[in-house]
Amino acid sequence: MSRGGALAALLLCGGAQAGSWPQLCNNGAELSAAQHDRLLQLSDHIRADLDRRGVQAALVARSGTNLRRFGLRYSHAALALREHPQGRWAVRQLYLACDEGVPRVFDQGLAAFLMGTDDPDQGFVAVLPLAGEAGARLAQRALVREAALAVLAPRYQANAQPFDLQAQNCNQWLAELLAQAWAPEPLAGRAEAQAWLRVQGYAPAALPLRNPLWFLAMAFVPWVSLAGHAPEDGRAGWHRTTLPQHLETWLHQRQPGLQRVEWCHRRGQALKGEGWAQQLPEDCRPAPGFTALALDELPPNGILDPITPVSPNTQAQEPP
Secondary structure: OOHHHHHHHHHOOOEEOOOOOOEOOOOOOOOOHHHHHHHHHHHHHHHHHHHHHOOOEEEEEEOOOOOHHHOOOOOEEEEEEOOOOOOOOEEEEEEEEOOOOEEEEEEEOHHHHHOOOOOOOEEEEEEEEEOHHHHHHHHHHHOOHHHHHHOOOOEEOOOOOOOOOOEEOHHHHHHHHHHHHHOOOOOOOHHHHHHHHHHOOOOOOOEEOOOOHHHHHHHHOOOOOOOOOOHHHHHOOEEOOOOHHHHHHHHHHHOOOOOOEEEEEEOOEEEEEEOOOOOOOOOOOOOOOOEEEEOOOOOOOOOOOOOOOOOOOOOOOOOO
16 A cells, blocks of 8 residues: 555544455455454454443444554544344444445444454554443434435545535544434534534644644645645644544543543553553553453453454445
């Protein structure tokens, strides 16, 4: 993959060609049987943990291509729903339909969501269980086709400015879906959703433009652009887009008691951490304060995700 393509992978929320699951509009990583099995087991651990918490919805974010050079861990956020028609804790997300070049709403199993990575041997997952009335309203509203599509932009842009009405990335679509669910009155579309988010203190922080790969990608990758961005931000060395960390920060501000669970996997082992104070180690090796899990054995309930499609021929599903 080219350096520009690698950066697009960092920001791309997911793309799907006909007959494939989300990838960077190319072949992506091939998973071995052991890698499939480990990610199936990890997804089962995550679902079991969500079930124990008694919630109906959760924000989930995963790592994609190695983001450390940009000081980032997570690139792609989605919504996991306990009673999803595609299966328990399946996810709803925005993706780029590569053949059409337009954004779509996509549903897939949790394990398939975890498999959308360029490094199947190591990765990270952040889970924010959304409890109480807020979680219940979101679970109900997110599955309404009209609500999901009302906040879908006409154009996909991996680094879209958060309040651009013409372009959008997957994380911003999710922010606006949260607005659809939580606003006291129905919202007509993206403009009203963004207005509600602003009033609620949603303001994704600017990112420093220190890595020259940003500019390389903007020159050569069609989904990365300066369109919609303020020229003064660029001159000052800043860039504004929506990342999972911005959603996490805003949700934590709204709900100070919000739980956060972080998972990582590295070959045959996984780690689980809880709370906001400490992140899992970058190498995903066992450390004090974190729970270690073996992924070369069956998970506690012995189920290896029978409801999640794992074939590279998985078809994208339009929202019901």
